[in-house]
Amino acid sequence: xxxxxxxxxxxxxxxxxxxxxxxxxxxxxxxxxGIERPYPDGKLIVSRTDLDGTLTHxxxxxxxxxxxxxxxxxxxxxxxxxxxxxxxxxxxxxxxTAKSGQKWHGYVKNLCKDxxxxxxxxxxxxxxxxxxxVGFTSVRRKPSRSKIDAAIAQYAxxxxxxxx
Numbered sequence: 001x002x003x004x005x006x007x008x009x010x011x012x013x014x015x016x017x018x019x020x021x022x023x024x025x026x027x028x029x030x031x032x033x034g035i036e037r038p039y040p041d042g043k044l045i046v047s048r049t050d051l052d053g054t055l056t057h058x059x060x061x062x063x064x065x066x067x068x069x070x071x072x073x074x075x076x077x078x079x080x081x082x083x084x085x086x087x088x089x090x091x092x093x094x095x096x097t098a099k100s101g102q103k104w105h106g107y108v109k110n111l112c113k114d115x116x117x118x119x120x121x122x123x124x125x126x127x128x129x130x131x132x133x134v135g136f137t138s139v140r141r142k143p144s145r146s147k148i149d150a151a152i153a154q155y156a157x158x159x160x161x162x163x164x
Contacts (some may be wrong), residue, residue, distance in 0.1 A: 015115040033115035045140035067113035083111040107151035111114035
């Protein structure tokens with residue numbers, strides 16, 4: 001099966017190349033520079049997806065921090081932002097919760113187009129129309145550093161268990 005995304009372009013800064021394989025079996029090369037971008041003060045990052053996680057809407061703050069152009073995002077799977085440090089179990093929990101009609105909250109490390117990353121505190125809710133879930137909305141806020149530090153430790157342990 002071919003990937004809906006091409007391999008990421010090598011960034012101008014030093015970065016490690018990593019091949020990510022997603023839940024749908026597709027894979028692509030991404031770059032991780034290890035550089036963290038600060039969350040933009042006073043802004044909410046918002047996106048909407050269809051039932052399969054394909055982006056249908058992104059706000060200006062999403063475009064700005066991700067480093068992608070809007071036409072590089074709309075119609076692409078949300079996992080274009082998946083950072084290699086994120087355990088698959090975190091996304092499994094997110095999707096199981098949201099698809100069951102519940103609100104999900106959690107800390108997520110996202111990968112930018114240039115190989116840098118940013119942390120968010122995300123809330124994902126189902127979009128319900130006429131009693132049926134038609135997609136999902138995610139609103140991201142600035143996380144506290146102590147919560148990020150706790151998530152780093154938790155996710156590292158989860159990744160180790162997934163690989164071991």
